[in-house]
Amino acid sequence: MEELIDDWIGRVADAASSDRGLAIRGGGSKLFYGCPEQGEVLEVGGYRGIVAYEPTELVVTARAGTPLRELAAALAEKGQWLPFEPPHFGPAATVGGMLAAGLSGPRRQAVGALRDYVLGVKLLNGSGEVLSFGGQVMKNVAGYDVARLLAGSLGTLGIVLEVSLKVLPLPVAEKSLRFAIDETSALKKLNEWGGRPLPISASAWHDGMLTLRLSGAAAAVAAAQRHLGGEALADGLAAAFWQALREQSFAYFTGDAPLWRLSLPSAAPPQALPGPTLIEWGGAQRWLREGDERAIRVAAAKAGGHATLFRADDAAKAAQGVFQPLPAALLRIHRNLKRAFDPQGVFNRGRMYPGL
Amino acid sequence: MSIESSVAERRFAVDRQALIKRLRALLPAQALLVEEEEMRPYDCDGLTAYRQLPLIVALPADEAQAQAILKVCYELKVPVVARGAATGLSGGATPHRDGVLVSLAKLKKIISVDPVSRTAVVQPGVRNLSVSEAAAPHALYYAPDPSSQIACTIGGNVAENAGGVHCLKYGLTVHNVMRVRGLTIEGEIVEFGNAALDAPGYDLLALMNGSEGLLAMITEVTVKLTPKPELAQVVIASFGDVRQAGDAVASIIAAGIIPAGLEMMDKKAIHAVEPYVNAGYDMDAEAILLCESDGTPEEVAEEIGRMTAVLENSGASGIRVSRDEAERLKFWAGRKAAFPAVGRMTPDYLCMDGTIPRKRLAEMLEAINGLSEKYALRCANVFHAGDGNLHPLIMYDANQPGELDRAVAFGAEILELSVRFGGTITGEHGVGIEKVDVMAEQFSLAEIAAFHRLKAAFDEHGLLNPGKGVPTLARCREYTLARAGNAATSPRL
Numbered sequence: 039m040e041e042l043i044d045d046w047i048g049r050v051a052d053a054a055s056s057d058r059g060l061a062i063r064g065g066g067s068k069l070f071y072g073c074p075e076q077g078e079v080l081e082v083g084g085y086r087g088i089v090a091y092e093p094t095e096l097v098v099t100a101r102a103g104t105p106l107r108e109l110a111a112a113l114a115e116k117g118q119w120l121p122f123e124p125p126h127f128g129p130a131a132t133v134g135g136m137l138a139a140g141l142s143g144p145r146r147q148a149v150g151a152l153r154d155y156v157l158g159v160k161l162l163n164g165s166g167e168v169l170s171f172g173g174q175v176m177k178n179v180a181g182y183d184v185a186r187l188l189a190g191s192l193g194t195l196g197i198v199l200e201v202s203l204k205v206l207p208l209p210v211a212e213k214s215l216r217f218a219i220d221e222t223s224a225l226k227k228l229n230e231w232g233g234r235p236l237p238i239s240a241s242a243w244h245d246g247m248l249t250l251r252l253s254g255a256a257a258a259v260a261a262a263q264r265h266l267g268g269e270a271l272a273d274g275l276a277a278a279f280w281q282a283l284r285e286q287s288f289a290y291f292t293g294d295a296p297l298w299r300l301s302l303p304s305a306a307p308p309q310a311l312p313g314p315t316l317i318e319w320g321g322a323q324r325w326l327r328e329g330d331e332r333a334i335r336v337a338a339a340k341a342g343g344h345a346t347l348f349r350a351d352d353a354a355k356a357a358q359g360v361f362q363p364l365p366a367a368l369l370r371i372h373r374n375l376k377r378a379f380d381p382q383g384v385f386n387r388g389r390m391y392p393g394l
Numbered sequence: 395m396s397i398e399s400s401v402a403e404r405r406f407a408v409d410r411q412a413l414i415k416r417l418r419a420l421l422p423a424q425a426l427l428v429e430e431e432e433m434r435p436y437d438c439d440g441l442t443a444y445r446q447l448p449l450i451v452a453l454p455a456d457e458a459q460a461q462a463i464l465k466v467c468y469e470l471k472v473p474v475v476a477r478g479a480a481t482g483l484s485g486g487a488t489p490h491r492d493g494v495l496v497s498l499a500k501l502k503k504i505i506s507v508d509p510v511s512r513t514a515v516v517q518p519g520v521r522n523l524s525v526s527e528a529a530a531p532h533a534l535y536y537a538p539d540p541s542s543q544i545a546c547t548i549g550g551n552v553a554e555n556a557g558g559v560h561c562l563k564y565g566l567t568v569h570n571v572m573r574v575r576g577l578t579i580e581g582e583i584v585e586f587g588n589a590a591l592d593a594p595g596y597d598l599l600a601l602m603n604g605s606e607g608l609l610a611m612i613t614e615v616t617v618k619l620t621p622k623p624e625l626a627q628v629v630i631a632s633f634g635d636v637r638q639a640g641d642a643v644a645s646i647i648a649a650g651i652i653p654a655g656l657e658m659m660d661k662k663a664i665h666a667v668e669p670y671v672n673a674g675y676d677m678d679a680e681a682i683l684l685c686e687s688d689g690t691p692e693e694v695a696e697e698i699g700r701m702t703a704v705l706e707n708s709g710a711s712g713i714r715v716s717r718d719e720a721e722r723l724k725f726w727a728g729r730k731a732a733f734p735a736v737g738r739m740t741p742d743y744l745c746m747d748g749t750i751p752r753k754r755l756a757e758m759l760e761a762i763n764g765l766s767e768k769y770a771l772r773c774a775n776v777f778h779a780g781d782g783n784l785h786p787l788i789m790y791d792a793n794q795p796g797e798l799d800r801a802v803a804f805g806a807e808i809l810e811l812s813v814r815f816g817g818t819i820t821g822e823h824g825v826g827i828e829k830v831d832v833m834a835e836q837f838s839l840a841e842i843a844a845f846h847r848l849k850a851a852f853d854e855h856g857l858l859n860p861g862k863g864v865p866t867l868a869r870c871r872e873y874t875l876a877r878a879g880n881a882a883t884s885p886r887l
Contacts, residue, residue: 094644095751095782117650146591153597154569167840175749176781177566177821179555179604180829180836181864182848186568186600190592207650229510233534235621235690257692303589305511322591343590362594367582372595374851378844390595 039101042085046197047166049080054164054382062193062386064103065130068139072192073360074352076387082197083132088112089200090174097157097174099202102134109133118205121149125284134198140190143284144240144251147232147304147319149206153189158202161188161195164380174202187375193386194394195379209239209253211260214276215268217248221308221317224248228320229305236262242283243317244290251280283318290316290325296350298326298334302343309337331358338362361390403869404860406492408472410449413494416470417452420462427451436495439480439487440542441828443742443798448475448489455500457577457613464611465581467494473860474579476607478519478547482554483745484826486606486862493860498549501613504528512619513572513589518549518612522556525617534619537564540822541730549612555604557822559655559729560686562780564620566822568603573616576602579853584610601848606824607859609852623688626654628725629701631710632679636660639681640756642708643779646685647752649704651697655686656780657729660759663736663774663787670735673728674721676712681759683710683779684729686722732776733787740772740789744801747829748812749783749821761811762786769804771797783821784812810835810877825863834870835877842870 053060059077069075086103093116100109106126113119123143124136137159142151158172161184172178172185185202188195219227224243231238237254250268252259263270271279282288291297300309304321313328326334331347338345344362347355364372369391376383376394388394417426427433428450437445449472454460467474473493480487489495501517504524508514509532514525522543525536539558540546546556551567552574564570573587587599602609633639639658646653659667660681668675675682685705687697698715705713716722728735736743750758759775766773772789786808790801809819809832819825819832833842845864849856865873 092751092753094648094753096647097751140592140597150565150569151592153600154565163844167844169838169841169844171841173816173818175751175783175817175821177557177561177749177778177783178818179822179824180818180820180833181825181841181845182609183555183568183600183604184844184848187597189597189600191596195596206652210650229512233509233512233532233621235623237689237693255689255693255696257696258690261690261692301590301592303511303513304591305508319591342588344588344594346594364595365584367578367584368586368595368598371578371584371598371851375596375848378847378851 039085039087043162043168043199046080046082046162050162050164050166050384053078053384057382059387060384062197064132064135065105065128067126067128067131068135070349071139072389073355075389082134085199093118095174096176096205097202098205099158099174099200100133101200102132102137102198104133106131106133106136113205114208117208119208120155120203121206122146122152122155123284124152125286127285133201137189137198137201138191138193144242144280144318147322148239153186155204156185156189156201157204159185159188159198160200162197162199164196164382164384168199172202176204192389194376194390196385211256212239212251212253212276213259213263214249214251214271214279215263215266216271217250217268218246219248220246221315224317225305225308225321232304232320236266240280241318241320245314249279251276290314290327295327296354297348298329299346299348300324300326300334300338300343301346302338302341306341306343309341311337335362364391403866404856406471406473408449408470408492413466413470413472414450416466417450417463420466421452421454421459425453425455425459427453436477436489436497439477439485440483441485441488441826443792444485444488444827446489446491448491448493448495451495451497453497453500457501460496460498460611460613461577461581461583463494463496464577464579467857468580471855471857473857474611475859476549476553476611478550479521479545481542481546482550482824482826483747484820484824484828486554486824486826486859488827490860496611505614507532509534511589513616514619515614515616516548517614518547520548522546522548522551529619533622535622536617537570537620538567541733548615548617552603552612552615553605553607554824555822557778557783559657559726559778561778562656563652563654568600570618571599571603571615572618574599574602574612575614576610576612578610579855579857587616589616604824606826606863608849608863609858611858625691625694626686626688626722627694627698628655628684628686628716628722629698629705630675630714630725631683631685631705632676632712633681633683633709634679634711635709636681636759637756638709639683640759642683642705642710643752643755645704645708646701649700651700651704653685653701653780654688655684657684658682658755658777658779659729659732660775662772663732663776666735666739666774667728667732670738671728671731673724675728679711684725729776736774736787736789741791741793743790744788744805745823746784746786746788746805746808747820747823748809748817749781750812750815750817752779752782754815755779755782758784758811758815762808765804765807769800771801771804773804778821781821782817806832827862830862830865831869831873833865834873839867839870842867
């Protein structure tokens with residue numbers, strides 16, 4: 039399989055010498071995310087397979103083209119998983135695409151984000167060098183934390199070849215509860231509960247209904263359920279609900295209207311923005327299906343967060359940009375970093391910000 | 395090639411008098427120290443074997459003063475080293491002889507504690523423990539707890555990505571920091587991260603953690619606060635054999651348990667600690683494990699039961715469970731006092747910080763015992779066993795000719811073994827100047843060059859903490875040649 043890398047090194051060199059861009063593509067499941075692809079497509083899904091997995095080390099190393107469902111199945115066999123519940127957004131999703139997109143699922147607020155589980159990365163940079171950063175151990179401060187920098191970098195810094203991730207045991211027990219409650223009260227409750235040692239692993243509020251998931255030791259889940267009340271969901275129904283939320287297959291997420299993601303401080307009040315909202319992560323992730331770009335970005339920034347045009351047609355993305363604009367000093371650092379890894383600007387041109 | 399030379403090799407032509415004049419115009423008189431005797435207390439950090447006077451010490455009282463200092467230094471191309479409480483163990487805050495040592499000790503305000511959003515905004519000079527103290531009335535705390543937490547500061551914690559004894563479950567500093575505000579070398583204010591759970595663009599916040607003061611100067615940090623568990627209990631298990639203790643660690647993880655803390659101490663460490671702290675450790679044991687569970691009372695009872703069963707099956711010769719909070723703290727006091735306790739047994743010691751896959755723990759301990767004989771130096775071992783992070787404490791006497799060199803060579807062999815076992819040369823103490831050469835053991839020249847380019851993306855003239863963290867390519871080549879020479883003459887362990 040290493041001959042693939044030799045081939046890519048050639049492709050990168052060719053592209054660099056002729057000032058062409060390469061669009062790195064794994065399974066193509068997250069093509070909708072970020073600004074549209076530019077340049078020649080470089081298929082990297084063939085570089086796949088789990089390289090090392092030792093359950094007692096809580097670490098798995100997989101090639102970037104490994105299908106996410108293959109990885110999940112291998113972990114589940116040993117009673118482990120990726121606790122941040124990465125969305126797949128399609129059966130073709132790969133480990134590399136997961137890292138590049140940097141997205142986390144419903145459990146993010148409780149257990150941390152994808153980047154919190156990244157331990158090491160092997161990367162092919164724009165000069166055709168294969169570089170390893172981080173490693174396969176939990177604690178590692180040798181050198182800059184390039185592995186975490188790559189999480190969410192949308193392939194703009196290089197071709198990810200291999201990823202090492204921290205994994206955890208599956209929760210022993212889970213229970214989902216439902217509460218009829220308005221938005222303001224739900225946000226208040228979620229933040230209040232968040233400050234207490236309750237085993238809340240996910241939350242979703244939409245249209246007057248709050249769904250809460252508890253995960254952990256059986257005794258802790260049972261105790262919290264008694265304490266919180268609410269209406270318990272049947273286990274099968276609950277599992278389907280959280281999976282549909284993670285994969286955005288609910289009716290709320292479907293259709294052609296743009297989908298905005300607001301990342302806000304969990305305690306931010308309800309936003310006076312038009313349209314129905316869906317709230318996750320204890321208040322820290324909120325979705326909108328309509329609204330004026332400027333109003334949304336200003337509101338998000340004012341609340342202490344930022345907004346992403348998560349799903350939209352290319353014309354809307356081109357007109358409005360996908361990600362919140364960066365302050366000048368940060369944009370300069372971004373450009374410098376891009377040059378440090380990809381001096382000729384070969385990889386995923388403009389996928390994150392124009393000119394990056 | 396000595397360790398000291400890494401900071402000395404790059405010289406900067408600085409007109410000291412001109413620099414003092416410029417800074418005096420901007421800062422109150424007491425914010426500048428220029429006399430040798432006033433600067434002496436700043437000549438080293440926790441790596442006391444290496445001392446260096448800076449050109450000047452500056453003590454800004456706020457961000458604006460820090461900014462003014464950086465602007466002058468950038469204009470005059472003067473190196474800058476930031477320092478908090480200087481408890482770091484790798485020389486990350488060792489001054490540069492041509493540079494300004496900026497102590498951020500005066501930036502010690504806790505700006506806010508917000509129980510609703512579970513965050514605190516603090517200045518970099520705030521001590522780690524005082525964040526938890528300030529959050530305590532809300533039943534919240536700041537999770538990372540390095541052993542130096544009564545003294546070390548948040549700015550330094552971020553710079554080193556500090557760990558502690560509860561990382562396996564609660565994460566390192568990088569997992570508990572939401573936002574870092576700082577100054578670029580140009581003196582421009584930048585914010586990495588925000589009050590939400592993520593930020594647009596590259597994850598520069600992750601990059602700041604563990605960057606050892608090489609990318610920006612930290613002026614404010616937002617930390618995440620964690621609800622205090624209702625109950626915590628710790629099990630102490632004694633083992634008559636280190637291999638059994640090492641294997642017990644893997645068995646606990648294999649059983650699907652993530653302990654809140656999982657620590658190991660060998661006989662030498664136990665014997666150093668017990669007379670000093672009276673923690674109640676088993677003096678006959680070859681190794682002990684401390685295994686903590688926290689959560690609701692129901693959860694803890696369930697988990698302690700499972701832990702105890704695994705430890706018994708792993709051949710523990712004795713098991714004790716803390717009966718109350720006072721006893722739990724007493725059990726931990728021994729572990730947390732390990733460094734000073736060893737310090738009482740020896741004039742000097744070097745603390746190593748490699749991390750290895752957990753399954754190699756026992757093998758590593760045996761190798762360290764062999765090296766201890768080879769170099770005729772005692773070594774006590776305390777491990778963050780849960781995350782495979784080792785702290786061998788190599789004892790030596792700097793007044794005995796050759797002992798420091800032997801200790802350094804002993805340490806280098808441990809770090810090489812850590813890399814060979816699939817681990818890293820530093821888990822939480824940082825590279826600093828101490829391990830700068832050994833970086834070549836872990837990284838290729840191309841990787842080291844990538845680090846230099848990354849650094850230049852923030853600081854193109856290399857003024858922030860020069861000589862630390864990443865070796866020059868010339869040093870890497872020299873190191874590799876020297877190691878190859880050694881390997882030819884003396885067989886490696």
